[in-house]
Amino acid sequence: HFPALSRNGPKMAVEVLARQASPVDGLLAALRSPRSAVRIWALIQIAKLGPIKAEQFQLDKQVSDLLRDEDSAVQEQALLTLGQQGGRGARHVDAIARRISMSMERRVRVAALHALGNLGPSAGSVQSDVLAALDDKDPAVAAAACVALGRMKVTSLDGKLAGMESREPQVVAAACAGLSAMDRRVDAVGKQLSHRDPSVKATCSQLVVLPSSNGRQAAAAKALSGMTKAEDFSPELVRLLSEDAVLRHSAAQTLRDLAPTLAPAQKAELGSLLKGPPLVAGAAAFVLAEVGAAPDQIAALENLLSHKVEDTSACAVTASGAAPPLPAALRKPAVAACAALGAAEGGDKVAPRLTALLESPDAEVRAAAAEALGKLRQQTAVPMLLQGLEDASPAVVLASCRALGSFPSTETGAAVARLLEDPQPTVRASAAHALADMGAEAHVEKIAVLLDDRAPPVQVAAMRALATCERGQLHAAAVCRLALKADERTCVTALQTLMQLGERGAAYAEELHALLDAATPEIATQAHRALDCFRGGRDAVPSLADLPKVQLTIAAGTPGLEG
Structure with a gap:
């Protein structure tokens, strides 16, 4: 809420919005608000835009100006926002790093380290500032530095993180998380599986924070997930499935990731x-x-x-x-x-x-x-x-x-098809997925309506369902439109779908040339693949009757499916 608008009524609000040159003008105005809460709100909204829109609107300068805000809470959020702005945020790594040494506020210093970690390898030029924070007397700052170095992929310092085992449990847990992020020294992480410290709380990144007499073990178990050769520690992980809740949760989730091994x-x-x-x-x-x-x-x-x-x-x-x-x-x-x-x-x-x-x-x-x-x-x-x-x-x-997707019949198809009009996006997407599993040709037209759905994940589910139906190729034009105008994920799926729609999909090859220069690498790469497929001739495109069923599971609460 903007006080000026509230005082002058709805008419002035409409006039101000009408004068806005871009969708972010309101956010820029909020960044200049005299109220800290409003500035923080605007920073949070800018962070939600993500790196692609950050590049489009170039808001990093306005955000970085708030690193000198008089309110440390605003500084903290400005740092976190820069960390979410990808290449634009990486332009300010020096200013971010200065907050580590210059600020007296723990929250600001920790936020600066989080921001550098989120920027990943692009923040490598300030690794010395992060390295210095490893020796900080404040465990929270040292722990944040451990995780940041891992996410920045500073693999040359893996020995430094591996040698943190004598520090506070919070720091050791973060060192495990850092080594996991850079996928180095699995031996040092695995070593913690046998460590016991009765004063520990497991506090590494993404680990549930609960009292535990085996906190280092839990932190190590969580960190092992995704690490090369983590399977070498499977026997120890199985033995950690105990009545200690934190330890049980961490070991079980990592073992599930290691299931094939x-x-x-x-x-x-x-x-x-x-x-x-x-x-x-x-x-x-x-x-x-x-x-x-x-x-x-x-x-x-x-x-x-x-x-x-x-x-x-x-x-x-x-x-x-x-x-x-x-x-x-x-x-x-x-x-x-x-x-x-x-x-x-x-x-x-x-x-x-x-x-x-x-x-x-x-x-x-x-x-x-x-x-x-x-x-x-x-x-x-x-x-x-x-x-x-x-x-x-x-x-x-x-x-x-x-489940009904496994039982194709006229009755089940009709029942599931009714859910294509459900008010919940998750249900509409799930219905499209189930009909794809059934190969429900009778409901192609109803599925095609979802190409205009307001929820992008529903559009994705609809396209993948159409790719499994022979008559789905009749809607190649609508799929091409999504490839040219939709968000990143939907665009990539549309390009993949066109490759599966036979000659009807290949007919739109010329329109796709504009995507070869897309700013998003994933879109440009998929456009190249699609055009290569089309140039390969009819044999390069799978016949619709032989297309495999596409597996798509969308869980309730998935971002973008609200409302």
Whole structure:
């Protein structure tokens, strides 16, 4: 709210908006507001624009001016905003680095380090300033420096981070996160799996902040995710699935990421954990859902379906926004068991139990059961899944919709097609995905309407559905329009779709030449691929009848799907 507009009424507001030369003029005015809260609000909105629009509107100069603001909270947000502006923000790395040494405020110094980390390798010219912060007496500043060096990919300093194990637990956890970001010294991170410190709180980046007697282990377990040769520590990670909540969450999520590399011995050990305490058994089932449970583990998973216990240890920090919500399968053993049975060899033997769970009073359990039945292709569950399309819980509607994609028929196709007009974007997208799985030619025209949907992810789902239908090529012109005018993700998908629409898609090759010089590398690269495909002749384009089904899962709460 702008005081001047409030005093002079709606008429003046309309006149001011009419005089704006660009969509960001209002934000620029807010940056000059005498109120700190308004300036901070404007900085947050500018950060949300992202690096592409930052390049388009070139707001970095106005943002950097606020690094000298009298209010440290404004300085903090200005730093964080510059960190989100990509190449434009990288122009100010020297000014950002100066805030590390010149500011007396912890929040400003930490924000400066976060900003440099977010700018990545483009901030490499000021690595010496970040290195100096590693020795700061304030653990929060030193920890932020560890993470920043990792995100900046300063691999020459991996030894420095690996040698931080004698520092405060908060700093050690951040050093693990930094080494993970640069994918170096997996040995140093893995070493922390055997470390115990009773005074620790696990506080590394993206780790749930909860009291734990095994905080360094939890930080290391989280940091190992995505690191080269992390699978060497799988045996230790399996043994960390314990009743310590932080340790269990971290180890389970990393093991799930390492699922393809787990040896038979670790899979067997996970199976033995299914007979332990419910929350530990649930964590094991969470991993087995990705690994694939063995037939001799089915009975234990079925028993787990009866447990109604829920891990609420992380509720406070996730509700406050300090950490992302835990997956339902990590909180509820019954949900984890459903997921594991859906992926298990012989899981169809417990289909009646899963079908019964479609009437559970717990919406997350109903949704998990629906997903599992879809994966197991249990035809007898179709009537209940159709009822799930009318469930009061959006999660159950989405799960039932996705599951019905495995059961193509006139009845299921018609029921799912009705959801193409649902007011919720997530539901519309899921319906398009399910119809794509069905190969529902009868509903091509209804799917094509979604090309004009106001939610870009719904447009993406519609295009991928059209690519699986023979008559989808009739809408190549609308797909080409999206390639030329839509946002980045939608544009790339449109180009990919045109490559799959046979001669109708190739007919728009000339229009795509304008995208070869697109400012976004992903768009330019995909345009080159599309034109190369078209130049290759008809044989370079897959025939529509032979196109594979496109897998697209859009979860509730996905950015861009609100409203």
